[in-house]
Amino acid sequence: MLTLVAIVEYADGAETAGQRYEDTVLALLDRHGGRLERRLRGTDGRSEVHVITFVARTGYESFLVDPERAALRADLGDAAPTTRVIEVDEV
Template sequence: MSRPSSAGLLLVAVVEFADGHAETGRRYEDAVLALLGRHGGTLERRTRGTDGMTEVHLIRFAARAGLESFMVDPERLAHREAIGEAAPTTRVIEVLDVSG
């Protein structure tokens, strides 16, 4: 059995688009995921539910401070404010990599 990796911070983000705003939500995600690199983050995988209303992202940050700075990034916050009620809701789960 593999041991969990301790390299950085690994997250799963479950993103649900607002009803009637899936395309706006996808554009928002495109924009904010592009900001990860400036905070030591990488998008390892991006998947979309077959209904088109949910995405699941596997994101790694070099350190927890990267996540913290990403969350308060002025450009990310401006994107979120610009779409208002069309903003997706996101549940973030910290996970351990146990694959071989």
């Protein structure tokens, strides 16, 4: 099991487009053995935190190169959110 925390920051003025992008790509997790455990939005509406699990690291790797995900990101261009991903363990 692989557990990740993703910190997502939306581009200035592109919060709505960024949220739609996240809605769509998070729905792709299942096809890669992933699951969204928690999705939290910052009170300012400009950022989100996701807790995501994958059955195996290979699922995460395949999610990263998913052609549908890549196409959606390319369509957003400069409006695409930036994401920092941290691998975590329970303590």
